[in-house]
Amino acid sequence: MEDGERIKYTNQRVEILNFLQNNYSHPTVEDVYEGVRKKLTRISKATVYQNLKFLASKGLIQEVNIKGVSRFEPNINPHHHIICKNCGAIVDFESKELTEFSLQLIKNMKEFDIESTNTNFFGICNKCIK
Amino acid sequence: MEDGERIKYTNQRVEILNFLQNNYSHPTVEDVYEGVRKKLTRISKATVYQNLKFLASKGLIQEVNIKGVSRFEPNINPHHHIICKNCGAIVDFESKELTEFSLQLIKNMKEFDIESTNTNFFGICNKCIK
DNA sequence: TCTACAATTAATATTAAATATCAATTGATA
DNA sequence: TATCAATTGATATTTAATATTAATTGTAGA
Numbered sequence: 001m002e003d004g005e006r007i008k009y010t011n012q013r014v015e016i017l018n019f020l021q022n023n024y025s026h027p028t029v030e031d032v033y034e035g036v037r038k039k040l041t042r043i044s045k046a047t048v049y050q051n052l053k054f055l056a057s058k059g060l061i062q063e064v065n066i067k068g069v070s071r072f073e074p075n076i077n078p079h080h081h082i083i084c085k086n087c088g089a090i091v092d093f094e095s096k097e098l099t100e101f102s103l104q105l106i107k108n109m110k111e112f113d114i115e116s117t118n119t120n121f122f123g124i125c126n127k128c129i130k
Numbered sequence: 131m132e133d134g135e136r137i138k139y140t141n142q143r144v145e146i147l148n149f150l151q152n153n154y155s156h157p158t159v160e161d162v163y164e165g166v167r168k169k170l171t172r173i174s175k176a177t178v179y180q181n182l183k184f185l186a187s188k189g190l191i192q193e194v195n196i197k198g199v200s201r202f203e204p205n206i207n208p209h210h211h212i213i214c215k216n217c218g219a220i221v222d223f224e225s226k227e228l229t230e231f232s233l234q235l236i237k238n239m240k241e242f243d244i245e246s247t248n249t250n251f252f253g254i255c256n257k258c259i260k
Numbered sequence: 261t262c263t264a265c266a267a268t269t270a271a272t273a274t275t276a277a278a279t280a281t282c283a284a285t286t287g288a289t290a
Numbered sequence: 291t292a293t294c295a296a297t298t299g300a301t302a303t304t305t306a307a308t309a310t311t312a313a314t315t316g317t318a319g320a
Contacts, residue, residue: 010268010315029306044270049307051268068198068277069306082242091241101231106251111221112212114253121236123244140286140297159277174299179278181297198306199277 007058015039016051020061026071026081026090066090066120080118084125093121137188145169146181150191156201156211156220196220210248214255223251 007013019035020027027035033048052072056063062076066083071090080093102117137143149165150157157165163178182202186193192206196213201220210223232247 008267008316012269042270044272046271046308047269065195065198068195068200070198082236082239082244084242085245093236093239095235098232098235102228102249102251105225105228106212106223109212109223109251110256112214112251112253112255113259114212114251115215116253117249117251119232119247119249121232121239121242121244121247123242123246125242126240129243138287138296142298172299174301176279176300177298 007060012036012040012043012047013051013055015043016048016055017060020072020074022074024073024075024092026064026066026073028069028071032072064090078116078118080121082121082123084128085122086124086128089125089127091125093119137190142166142170142173142177143181143185145173146178146185147190150202150204152204154203154205154222156194156196156203158199158201162202194220208246208248210251212251212253214258215252216254216258219255219257221255223249 015036016032018039019032025031029045029049029052032052033043033045036043036048052061052063052070055061056072059076062073064071064073064081066081067088073092075092077094078096078099080095080098082091082093083089098119099117102119103114106112106114106117145166146162148169149162155161159175159179159182162182163173163175166173166178182191182193182200185191186202189206192203194201194203194211196211197218203222205222207224208226208229210225210228212221212223213219228249229247232249233244236242236244236247
């Protein structure tokens with residue numbers, strides 16, 4: 001598919017998007033595969049990989065790598081993440097203020113042409129404390 | 131080795147620390163292995179893995195995962211990273227201001243007990259622009 | 261409608277990073 | 291010096307991700 005062309009919404013892509021829609025648990029490829037398989041029982045894991053990459057490259061979803069594994073989310077706006085060091089739970093943290101503050105701070109960096117920024121917070125979630 | 135016990139500085143550990151000392155290029159395990167092998171020709175990659183993990187757990191070095199691969203650095207202070215989306219180059223960005231601003235912003239988060247934060251900046255480095 | 265073509269899918273193979281296992285070695289201490 | 295736990299190094303295994311490719315799909319043009 002050439003760049004700029006209209007996106008082909010195959011069944012597989014629609015189901016993957018459906019699965020991610022309103023799913024803010026930051027599922028891994030495996031998670032998405034298991035989820036989508038309930039509807040499209042014959043889908044291949046390779047297809048899930050390919051399409052998650054594809055949809056992310058088109059900006060329809062976002063890929064985020066946490067501790068070495070890729071995760072995907074429907075929230076395509078710039079935002080930040082809070083990660084539980086114990087159970088690995090990931091929660092979005094929306095803060096335009098932080099994004100702007102960061103970009104403001106870095107704007108004199110001559111060695112790089114900065115395009116984006118995001119902040120990770122690490123800690124222990126309530127479930128793991130108790 | 132029990133927690134709190136004194137750290138055993140084996141030859142392997144010393145060489146790994148030596149290699150990382152003043153090395154701000156954020157080497158991967160493979161890089162460290164290749165580097166250390168020049169001195170300790172018989173060292174095993176497993177040993178490098180084990181000791182990098184070990185040294186990081188003791189706070190003597192820092193592990194940072196970028197795009198799915200672990201990298202290690204001697205800079206153990208909280209700091210941030212600038213990453214070239216093209217060549218993968220990683221540069222440290224020191225900013226207590228940013229760290230504190232971030233922690234300030236998150237301090238009302240009830241669902242997590244936040245311990246640390248770090249910000250990644252993504253862009254294109256000078257080498258890759260030209 | 262039929263044909264041709266390009267994109268997509270699915271199955272499988274391959275790669276690469278990381279972890280696990282475990283016998284041999286080391287080194288400190290009783 | 292003997293003992294014992296930690297460490298090392300070799301190898302096996304696991305896991306995430308990518309690569310390959312034949313079959314399928316779907317669309318556009320004849």
